[in-house]
Amino acid sequence: MKARVKWLDGMAFVAEADSGHGIVLDGSPEIGGRNLGARPMEMVLMGLGGCTAIDVMMILGKQRQPVQDCWIELQAERAEVAAPKVFTKIHLHYVVVGEGVEAKQVERAVKLSADKYCSVSAMLKEKVEITYDFEVRSATGSETGA
Template identity: 60%
Template structure:
């Protein structure tokens, strides 16, 4: 896997993935940025959320669960002093589907957290406390 980060100006950078996708990253004005893009630590949090969400959906699909919607809300706490690393991340999944098995959702979340989500596991091995919970909803339109 490769990535390339190009400095644009001030605290603005463009990150390009090995697969050719680009994203703008920028710092807040108090650090010389112009608030033109996502902060690098936000990107890290989004990456972890995307990784675990990908796993959960993949596991549920393989279990033939009727998932209609899924989103994960991530809440992170950072250390007060430099380096301001993440100290705790909580992931709350909201999964919607007609007749979803809560047992399967629980299993998917646990498998992602403990076995498949390389981002979560890497952060946890680095000392970040990671917790998960979920809720299962029935679609409103049926």
């Protein structure tokens, strides 16, 4: 796997992956950025969310769970030191929507992703405290979860 990050101007860069997909990265205005794109640490957090979301949806699909919608809300805390301001804690809250989706199956999918399949999580959990919970919502609004 390869990627290329090329400077545009100021603190803005274009990052392109082997797949040919690209994104704009930029720093905050406080360091000279113009807010043209996501910050690199935001990309790490979104990468974690994307990796585990794919895992969970694949597992729930194999379990034939009738998922209508799914999202993950991630919240991270960073070190208080001057630099590097690494993540110290990340919490993931999974929300799965669907009539008849079983909470037990969602719990299993989330746990398998966290413990076995998510590559990003596997890299981060050596240094970051990662916690998670989930809820299952029906399209009519009732909830279950852990």
